[in-house]
Amino acid sequence: MAIDWGTVSSVLTAGGTLVLAVASFASIRSADRAARSAERALQVSLRPVLVSARPSDPQQKLIWSDGHRTHLTGADGYAHVSEDVVYLGAALRNLGPGLGIVHGWSLREGDAPVDPSAFRRQGIDMYVAPADHGTWHAALRDPEDPAFGALVDQVKNRQRINVDLLYGDHEGGQRTVTRISLIPRESDEGWLCQTVRHWNLDRPDPRDH
Numbered sequence: 001m002a003i004d005w006g007t008v009s010s011v012l013t014a015g016g017t018l019v020l021a022v023a024s025f026a027s028i029r030s031a032d033r034a035a036r037s038a039e040r041a042l043q044v045s046l047r048p049v050l051v052s053a054r055p056s057d058p059q060q061k062l063i064w065s066d067g068h069r070t071h072l073t074g075a076d077g078y079a080h081v082s083e084d085v086v087y088l089g090a091a092l093r094n095l096g097p098g099l100g101i102v103h104g105w106s107l108r109e110g111d112a113p114v115d116p117s118a119f120r121r122q123g124i125d126m127y128v129a130p131a132d133h134g135t136w137h138a139a140l141r142d143p144e145d146p147a148f149g150a151l152v153d154q155v156k157n158r159q160r161i162n163v164d165l166l167y168g169d170h171e172g173g174q175r176t177v178t179r180i181s182l183i184p185r186e187s188d189e190g191w192l193c194q195t196v197r198h199w200n201l202d203r204p205d206p207r208d209h
Contacts, residue, residue: 046169048100050128050178052077052193053091057133062089064139065123072135077182077193079155086151088163089137090180090193094128098174102126104166105138107147113177113199119166136165158184162196175201 055074062078063069068087070078078089094100104119120138128134140148154161161182168175179196 046098046171047096047174048094048098048128048130048167048169048176049096049198050092050100050102050165050167050176051095051195052180053093053133057091057093060091060133060135062135062137064137066139068139075193077180077191078137079161079182079191081152081155084141084143086140086148086155087137088139088161088182089135090163090182091133092128092136092180092193093133094130097130099130099170100128100134100167101170102128102136102165102167105136106164106166107151108162108164108179113164113166113179116166116175116201119164160184168202173202177201 053072053075057074059071059073061069061071064087066085068082068085070080070087070089072078072089072091074091076091078087080087088105102122103125104116104121106114106119108114122138126134126136140151142148151161153159162179163182164177164179166175166177177199179198181194181196183192183194184190185192
């Protein structure tokens with residue numbers, strides 16, 4: 001029987017093309033995995049993780065835009081009512097390798113944070129360096145604000161105050177919400193800051209797995 005070399009050539013060509021396609025697909029998948037791994041590594045290197053400061057952290061000064069000021073030592077929090085202003089503050093520490101920038105805050109009692117657009121914006125960005133301590137502070141200045149009266153009662157009656165902080169890395173990504181509690185100390189009129197929970201806004205929440 002005569003060999004149809006044209007058919008053989010076509011089969012070999014098709015086989016070679018299939019091998020090249022498989023190799024190209026594998027190469028693309030490998031490159032895609034490498035790119036995703038590199039992206040995750042970059043994100044991890046930029047990721048801040050804010051928590052309450054350590055009890056051993058040094059004293060830090062807080063100054064509000066109206067000149068009100070205080071000092072926080074270790075894991076202190078701050079809550080104070082003065083005329084028509086309620087001042088809040090906390091000593092923080094960044095456990096992550098990336099610079100943390102606090103963009104906003106929210107008074108929250110529910111199981112989840114409010115939408116990012118509903119956070120109260122900071123007058124200035126507040127930076128917490130990697131593996132270092134820092135502070136957060138804010139104020140309510142409008143007695144007509146729906147949250148004002150309840151917050152005044154919490155401070156005067158020395159009740160726990162939950163505050164959600166919205167922050168991210170220095171590129172504006174990896175938005176995270178950390179809930180802190182300002183807890184009245186029993187020994188004096190001061191307050192302590194305690195970390196409650198974190199929520200990832202730009203990546204899957206590990207609690208969902």
